[in-house]
Amino acid sequence: MSSSTLSYINPSPNSPWGIYLSQVDRVVPYLGDLARWVETLKRPKRALIVDVPIEMDDGAVVHFEGYRVQHNLSRGPGKGGVRFHPDVTLEEVMALSAWMTVKCAAVNLPYGGAKGGIRVDPGKLSQKELERVTRRYTSEIGLIIGPLSDIPAPDVNTNAQIMAWMMDTYSMNVGGTATGVVTGKPLHLGGSLGRVKATGRGVFVTGREAARRHGLELRGARVAVQGFGNVGSSAAELFAEAGAKIVAVQDHTGTLVNDKGFDVAGLVAYARREGGIAGFKGGEAIGEEAFWGAPCDILIPAALEGQLTAERARRVQARMVLEGANGPTVPEADDILAERGVLVVPDVICNAGGVTVSYFEWVQDFSSFFWDEEEINERLDRIMMNGLNHIWDKADRHKIPLRTATYAVACERILMARKERGLYP
Numbered sequence: 380m381s382s383s384t385l386s387y388i389n390p391s392p393n394s395p396w397g398i399y400l401s402q403v404d405r406v407v408p409y410l411g412d413l414a415r416w417v418e419t420l421k422r423p424k425r426a427l428i429v430d431v432p433i434e435m436d437d438g439a440v441v442h443f444e445g446y447r448v449q450h451n452l453s454r455g456p457g458k459g460g461v462r463f464h465p466d467v468t469l470e471e472v473m474a475l476s477a478w479m480t481v482k483c484a485a486v487n488l489p490y491g492g493a494k495g496g497i498r499v500d501p502g503k504l505s506q507k508e509l510e511r512v513t514r515r516y517t518s519e520i521g522l523i524i525g526p527l528s529d530i531p532a533p534d535v536n537t538n539a540q541i542m543a544w545m546m547d548t549y550s551m552n553v554g555g556t557a558t559g560v561v562t563g564k565p566l567h568l569g570g571s572l573g574r575v576k577a578t579g580r581g582v583f584v585t586g587r588e589a590a591r592r593h594g595l596e597l598r599g600a601r602v603a604v605q606g607f608g609n610v611g612s613s614a615a616e617l618f619a620e621a622g623a624k625i626v627a628v629q630d631h632t633g634t635l636v637n638d639k640g641f642d643v644a645g646l647v648a649y650a651r652r653e654g655g656i657a658g659f660k661g662g663e664a665i666g667e668e669a670f671w672g673a674p675c676d677i678l679i680p681a682a683l684e685g686q687l688t689a690e691r692a693r694r695v696q697a698r699m700v701l702e703g704a705n706g707p708t709v710p711e712a713d714d715i716l717a718e719r720g721v722l723v724v725p726d727v728i729c730n731a732g733g734v735t736v737s738y739f740e741w742v743q744d745f746s747s748f749f750w751d752e753e754e755i756n757e758r759l760d761r762i763m764m765n766g767l768n769h770i771w772d773k774a775d776r777h778k779i780p781l782r783t784a785t786y787a788v789a790c791e792r793i794l795m796a797r798k799e800r801g802l803y804p
Contacts, residue, residue, distance in 0.1 A: 395474030406786040429519035433511040450476035453796040457493025460534025467496035484789035517548040526559035533563040559744040562737035571740035573755035579613025581732020598622030603675040606682030627673040635662030680707035702726035725782040
């Protein structure tokens, strides 16, 4: 048995799966008769652990461990990314797949939730070794993925090139080009315009609407961003365009502040060129923990899960937290922020822009008819706005936090589908 396997019944409370289960428990009182089906949400439908052996460039044979978890398929095919990271575990992938189930239902997409990963440091692999890992992993999980069963996408340390390799491998194995087996592909292989910046755009759109409802003027608002990859940088660009000031930024290389606001375009270009923000001359370097107490109006955690701990939540000065990452706030921190009057727009609605445009890509692949970027952004904005407004109304009606309201809306949809489909046999 893998060292990363665990019981999904009694996990550590602050582990990713433990956090997810705590979030589900909080929504049970709002499910009515559907609560009898709630165990459906606490158990992944299917979890696959695969061995990924490849031959390295020096001739050595090395084994990596890979995962694909399908949490729930009641509303449609599984949907969720694949991450390559040395700290990936089965439990983490389980939690991420569950959050995908909730996220897809929160914006009413016809998908269930899934997630995948390989425990590997891609920075230590050559391009050819990375391709071999990707293709072998795809072949191993080919048993359960497919355009109508489970559709992977990019996540941490994966990109359009890796999706192209996955699509090609799956297509070769089934004997025909299957562009719809993954999303986030290059444009000329069936990818969609607007996909690269979709998650960051979703963070901005939900943040803009939340600010309006919360009485916060975006022009002149101070924004702090943790994680300056695709999501964080795209959100920062859009907030800056709306007149906000990006005053604090943190990534894996360092933490920078600038009270007058960064030159965001210059910072994005620098980070892409240098591999991180460290050394950028347009800001002052500070300690990692000092980031969480930086004076700001809006905080965007857009890195990895579990970053906003209880201790950090006590130091946050923002009026709003927009969760660009999946599961960045632990439950105790959620409670502390609520007590302090800090509005949290949860990940499962805030960062759903990526999966929404992935849905658009999947639909376009099936029809072989592609939309322009303006149409995609209009459709994305409308879905995100409708989703947030429906959830906000639920929160107001029951006097509950946005996270609980989001889970109530999503879990109702998931469990209604489970109830109406029934049990087979």
